[in-house]
Every structure is written in C-alpha cells, then in structure tokens.
Amino acid sequence: MATLSINNVRKQYGSVEVLKGIDLDLTDGEFLVLLGPSGCGKSTLLNMIAGLETISAGEIRIDQRVVNEVHPKDRDIAMVFQSYALYPNMTVARNIGFSLEMRGQAKPEREGAVRRVARLLQIEHLLDRKPAQLSGGQRQRVAMGRALVRDPKVFLFDEPLSNLDAKLRVDMRTEIKKLHQRLGTTVVYVTHDQIEAMTLASRIAIMKEGVVQQFAPPQEVYERPANMYVASFIGSPTMNFVRGTLSAEGDRLGVSVGRERSGFLPLFQPPEQAGHWLGQEVILGIRPEAITCYDPAIAAGNPALVKVACGVNVLEPTGADTITYVELNGHEVVARIKPSDRVAEGETADFMIDMARANLFDPKTEQRI
Amino acid sequence: MSSLTSALPPAQGTGARIARWGLYLILLLFAAYYLLPLLLMIATSFKSPEEIRTGSLLSLPRDFSLDAWSYAWNRACIGADCRGMAPYFLNSLVIVGPAVIISTLFGALNGYALTKWRFRGANIVFGMILFGSFLPSQVILLPMAQTLGFLGLAGSAGGLILVHVVYGLAFTTLFFRNYYVSIPDDLVKAATIDGAGFFQIFTKIMLPLSLPILVVTIIWQFTQIWNDFLFGASFAAGGAQPVTVALNNLVNTTTGVKQYNVDMAAAMIAGLPTLVVYVLAGKYFIRGLTAGSVKG
Numbered sequence: 001m002a003t004l005s006i007n008n009v010r011k012q013y014g015s016v017e018v019l020k021g022i023d024l025d026l027t028d029g030e031f032l033v034l035l036g037p038s039g040c041g042k043s044t045l046l047n048m049i050a051g052l053e054t055i056s057a058g059e060i061r062i063d064q065r066v067v068n069e070v071h072p073k074d075r076d077i078a079m080v081f082q083s084y085a086l087y088p089n090m091t092v093a094r095n096i097g098f099s100l101e102m103r104g105q106a107k108p109e110r111e112g113a114v115r116r117v118a119r120l121l122q123i124e125h126l127l128d129r130k131p132a133q134l135s136g137g138q139r140q141r142v143a144m145g146r147a148l149v150r151d152p153k154v155f156l157f158d159e160p161l162s163n164l165d166a167k168l169r170v171d172m173r174t175e176i177k178k179l180h181q182r183l184g185t186t187v188v189y190v191t192h193d194q195i196e197a198m199t200l201a202s203r204i205a206i207m208k209e210g211v212v213q214q215f216a217p218p219q220e221v222y223e224r225p226a227n228m229y230v231a232s233f234i235g236s237p238t239m240n241f242v243r244g245t246l247s248a249e250g251d252r253l254g255v256s257v258g259r260e261r262s263g264f265l266p267l268f269q270p271p272e273q274a275g276h277w278l279g280q281e282v283i284l285g286i287r288p289e290a291i292t293c294y295d296p297a298i299a300a301g302n303p304a305l306v307k308v309a310c311g312v313n314v315l316e317p318t319g320a321d322t323i324t325y326v327e328l329n330g331h332e333v334v335a336r337i338k339p340s341d342r343v344a345e346g347e348t349a350d351f352m353i354d355m356a357r358a359n360l361f362d363p364k365t366e367q368r369i
Numbered sequence: 370m371s372s373l374t375s376a377l378p379p380a381q382g383t384g385a386r387i388a389r390w391g392l393y394l395i396l397l398l399f400a401a402y403y404l405l406p407l408l409l410m411i412a413t414s415f416k417s418p419e420e421i422r423t424g425s426l427l428s429l430p431r432d433f434s435l436d437a438w439s440y441a442w443n444r445a446c447i448g449a450d451c452r453g454m455a456p457y458f459l460n461s462l463v464i465v466g467p468a469v470i471i472s473t474l475f476g477a478l479n480g481y482a483l484t485k486w487r488f489r490g491a492n493i494v495f496g497m498i499l500f501g502s503f504l505p506s507q508v509i510l511l512p513m514a515q516t517l518g519f520l521g522l523a524g525s526a527g528g529l530i531l532v533h534v535v536y537g538l539a540f541t542t543l544f545f546r547n548y549y550v551s552i553p554d555d556l557v558k559a560a561t562i563d564g565a566g567f568f569q570i571f572t573k574i575m576l577p578l579s580l581p582i583l584v585v586t587i588i589w590q591f592t593q594i595w596n597d598f599l600f601g602a603s604f605a606a607g608g609a610q611p612v613t614v615a616l617n618n619l620v621n622t623t624t625g626v627k628q629y630n631v632d633m634a635a636a637m638i639a640g641l642p643t644l645v646v647y648v649l650a651g652k653y654f655i656r657g658l659t660a661g662s663v664k665g
Contacts, residue, residue, distance in 0.1 A: 052558050073564035085555035089577035102564035146563075 258329030476541020
C-alpha cells in the first residue's frame with residue numbers, strides 16, 4: 001500500500017507534447033481511474049508510472065520516493081495489460097511465479113505464493129495449462145494473478161477488460177472491485193469506458209489531449225462537471241446543452257430559452273458569479289433524468305422543480321426507463337422518464353425540470369460557471 | 370495455380386474433364402523434369418562402369434552395386450590425395466555446424482534488439498544490415514580475403530566459418546526481425562516489470578517462442594553454407610576445403626576412363642545432408658508451430 005503523487009509530469013515526443021503537465025495526488029489505498037478517449041495520453045501516463053516510458057519533465061513519487069530514474073522492477077508496482085501479455089511458452093503457474101523467479105526466490109516459497117494467489121482467483125485447476133488453452137476470462141484472471149503474487153505497492157491496470165465480452169466484463173469489473181476492497185492496494189486504472197470509471201473509481205481523472213480536465217470522485221464528476229467536455233463524456237444519454245440568456249425576473253436569476261416568456265427557467269441557488277453573466281449568453285446543462293413528467297404532489301414539495309410544457313417527438317423504451325425526446329422552446333432535449341408516465345408521440349405534456357441539478361457553462365471557454 | 374483451376378468451369382461435362390486431365394499431364398511433366406536428373410544420378414551411381422557403357426542412360430541398374438559409393442567415400446583421388454570424399458565431408462560438417470549456430474543465434478539477438486529495444490536509428494541500422502542480403506557474394510571476395518589475412522585466419526576452417534557467419538547475418542537478422550515484429554511488445558514490458566533483463570527476456574521468452582523461425586533459418590543457413598562453392602574455393606586451402614570444392618576437384622581430376630558412377634555417387638554424398646535436413650526439419654516447418662499464440 002502506498003501513496004502516489006504525480007507532479008507537473010510532461011511527456012514529449014520530439015516537438016509533440018503528449019502530456020502537458022499532469023498533477024495528481026493519491027492517498028493510500030485509492031482507486032484512481034484515468035478516463036479519456038484514445039490518444040488522450042492516459043496510457044502514456046500509466047506507462048510512465050510503470051517506468052516503461054521516460055519522463056520528460058516533472059516527477060512521480062511512490063510512497064514519497066521519487067521514481068523517475070528507478071527501473072520498473074524496483075518500483076514495487078505490478079501491471080495488468082490489455083492483451084494480458086501472458087508468456088505463451090510457460091504454464092499458468094510459471095507465468096504467475098515468473099516475477100518471483102526473476103527475483104531469485106526459492107522454489108518452495110514461490111509455489112506457495114502461486115498457490116495462494118490461484119486460490120484467491122479460483123484458478124487452481126488451471127495451473128498446469130498453457131495460456132493458449134485458456135478462455136479470455138481465464139487469461140484475464142491469470143494476468144491478475146501475475147500482478148497479485150508479489151503484493152506490490154501500486155497496481156496498474158491498462159484497459160484490462162476491453163478484450164472480454166459484455167457479460168464477462170461486468171462480472172470481472174465487480175471482481176476487481178471486491179479484490180480492491182479486500183486488499184486495499186493503491187490502484188491506477190486506465191479505461192475509456194465511463195461505466196467502469198464510475199463503478200470502480202474512488203476518484204476519476206478525465207483526460208483530453210494530455211490535460212486533466214477534472215480530478216474528482218465519480219459522483220462529483222457526474223453532478224458538477226468542470227466543463228462541457230467532462231459533462232458530455234460521462235452519462236448516457238449525454239447531458240442536454242441548451243443555449244439561453246441569463247436574465248432576471250423579479251429577484252430571481254434564470255435562463256431564458258427561446259423567445260417565449262414561458263422559456264424562463266429560474267435557477268435554484270445560482271452560482272455566485274452568475275450575476276456577472278446577466279444579459280449574456282450561457283449554456284444550460286441538464287441531465288436527462290432531471291427532466292421528468294410533471295407530478296403536482298412532488299412539485300409542491302420541491303421549489304427547485306420548474307414546470308414546463310413540451311411537445312413529445314420520439315420515445316425510446318429501454319425497459320427500465322423510457323428515453324423521451326421533447327421540444328423545449330425550440331430546443332430538442334432528452335428526458336429519462338418512467339415507463340408508466342409515458343406520453344404518446346406527437347402530444348404535448350407537462351414536464352418538470354429539477355433546476356437544483358442544472359449546470360451553467362461559458363459558451364466560449366466551455367468551462368463551468 | 371488456384372486461379373487456374375478456379376477459372377475452369379465446374380468439373381462436369383467432357384470439356385471440363387479433358388481440361389482437368391490436361392492439367393494433370395502438365396504437372397506430371399514438371400515433376401518428371403525435376404525428378405529425372407535425380408533418378409539418373411541414383412541409377413548411375415549403383416551401376417558398374419560396363420553397364421553404363423552398354424546400357425541405356427535411364428535404365429535401372431541390373432547388378433546393384435555399392436562399389437561406386439564406397440570408392441567415392443574413401444578411395445577416390447581428389448587432386449593427389451586419394452582418401453575420397455570423407456575428410457572433406459567432415460570439413461563441411463565442421464564448418465557448417467558452428468557457422469549455422471552462430472549466425473542463427475546472432476540473427477535472433479539482432480532481430481530481438483531491433484524490434485523490442487528500439488534505439489535511435491534502429492531502422493537505419495536494420496536498413497544497412499538488410500542491404501547486406503542484396504550484396505552479390507563476389508563483391509566481398511577481395512575485402513574478405515584481406516580481412517582474413519589480417520586476422521591470420523586465411524585458408525582455415527575458422528576463417529570460412531567467419532565468412533559464412535558475417536555473410537549470413539544479413540539474412541538471419543532479416544528473418545528474426547520480421548518474426549519478432551509480430552510478437553507483442555507487451556510481453557517484453559510485462560517481463561521488464563517482472564524483473565527480467567535483456568538476456569533473460571531473450572532466453573526465457575523470445576527464444577522459446579521462436580521455434581518456427583528457428584527452423585526456417587536453420588534450413589536456410591544450412592543449405593546456403595553446405596552448398597556454398599565460391600567462398601569454399603576462395604578462402605579454404607587444400608585440406609580445409611568443403612565437400613562442394615572436393616566434388617568439383619574429384620570430377621575434374623579423374624584421369625583415363627571417366628567413372629560416371631563414382632562421380633554420381635560423390636555428387637549424391639555431397640547433396641544428401643541438405644536433403645536430410647529438409648526431410649527432418651521440413652515437418653516442423655510445414656506444421657507452422659504457432660503454439661501459444663497471444664491472441665485473445
């Protein structure tokens with residue numbers, strides 16, 4: 001178990017800067033997920049923590065020790081690769097024990113350690129097989145076993161689940177989480193899957209073009225995204241972005257959407273800087289589940305709920321919810337409503353927007369206001 | 370070939386059948402074209418000189434005799450030396466063994482370093498090594514003679530081994546480099562984190578995965594070096610000459626009546642090892658041992 005701190009880390013390939021000053025600090029036992037699209041630099045950062053890539057500038061510390069110049073094998077880390085990278089010529093047992101073999105550990109001790117890890121991962125019956133004789137899920141377990149056997153300070157996962165089919169991916173995700181709860185080791189986990197990030201992380205670092213956009217716990221990233229990029233990357237269906245003008249009606253600040261008077265959506269507890277934006281264009285961000293069918297009983301008890309009348313364009317039932325495309329003063333927005341509340345396509349109905357969960361963004365910088 | 374057969378109409382009707390038999394006929398002709406000389410050599414080597422003079426060229430031996438083989442093996446005169454092909458056969462073995470092993474191992478090491486430990490200019494280095502495989506062997510004769518003289522290896526088996534290793538490296542490096550490109554870099558990364566060094570990764574992971582390309586390279590290098598005549602004739606003196614040079618000298622130094630049966634037996638002796646290598650290792654080669662692929 002260990003802390004991990006990444007201070008102003010940069011990576012350059014020639015004149016191309018891939019990582020532009022990354023700052024992340026992990027406390028002991030944290031589960032950090034590096035989330036971003038391919039090419040955002042998240043794997044490069046992971047490789048730099050592992051010591052497989054040199055660090056152009058800045059420093060990385062594991063347990064207060066600067067490891068910039070430390071060889072990967074001496075950093076006390078273990079890594080699980082997307083391709084699993086099992087040695088095809090060795091049995092499962094030797095694959096798992098290879099790092100101990102390389103460290104000159106005696107055979108009896110080694111076998112004991114391999115057996116202990118195999119029991120933990122329920123792969124004891126596979127120890128004599130070669131990787132080619134294993135299924136995808138079994139290979140995945142062996143790859144984890146190889147990382148676990150040395151009891152390292154930090155685990156590094158490089159998209160470990162992306163080669164598995166959908167069902168197995170969900171199972172292994174849960175298992176990784178259980179394993180982390182049990183062992184409490186610090187983890188850095190790279191993925192482009194927002195669900196993996198949300199479910200596993202204690203904190204998520206969302207990256208784009210070599211810059212960390214937001215570094216926060218999953219719920220905060222979801223509810224208070226730092227910018228429109230983060231807001232649209234997390235959540236499905238994605239957050240609705242509606243252009244409007246910040247205006248005042250009486251003593252209440254709100255966003256006017258469209259020309260009609262009914263387009264005024266009063267903000268609930270507006271951000272402090274909102275006053276500076278009066279009369280200017282802003283972007284209102286609303287999660288689909290913040291738009292629901294109007295229910296007078298609920299609306300009466302919650303002042304943040306604003307009633308609006310919307311035309312319904314399209315319904316997409318998903319079983320648990322019905323994704324509904326509605327017309328909000330000339331803007332099409334997506335609402336997530338209960339199947340029992342469904343309104344027929346083409347009709348107009350009353351909806352309510354939970355303005356306590358609304359976000360405001362600057363249309364030019366796309367940053368949160 | 371496959372495009373030829375697929376261009377034919379489906380195997381129905383007389384036209385199609387005639388075309389199919391025509392195809393077989395052509396194939397048989399090609400096979401005969403390659404096999405007849407071999408048959409001629411084998412048949413002649415088992416005949417007595419009289420039978421060769423009186424009989425037809427392609428007839429099978431009437432009185433099967435191994436005399437020509439034993440004569441060629443240890444009594445035939447090569448120049449003034451009448452100990453037969455045996456000592457030269459041994460020379461070739463002494464040269465081929467180390468030359469094949471050393472050039473293959475260094476080729477593997479080169480290929481590994483060029484693909485998995487990419488350094489600045491690795492591609493340029495590879496390009497230069499690759500260029501070596503396009504060099505005609507005649508071009509290197511004079512500089513190599515000078516180098517061998519300088520090293521004090523002129524005329525020795527050791528000198529010939531060095532020549533074959535250096536000349537073969539271009540090919541072996543090319544083979545292994547292209548094979549190792551397809552082995553995922555993640556294996557090397559994982560092994561590095563596990564604590565294996567440059568040579569440990571090479572011996573414990575890369576080499577055990579290299580069986581198919583090892584077989585290909587060994588077949589290639591063995592045939593190249595065993596069949597080499599130019600370097601053997603240029604750089605090996607007298608007693609150190611390889612079997613190909615001895616065969617040439619045997620055929621050329623026969624006086625009086627030409628002993629075709631001995632010449633053929635000697636030629637077969639000189640050619641047998643490459644045949645054996647193909648028969649033994651070709652099996653592995655064809656099987657295409659890709660056991661333990663990493664693909665998920």
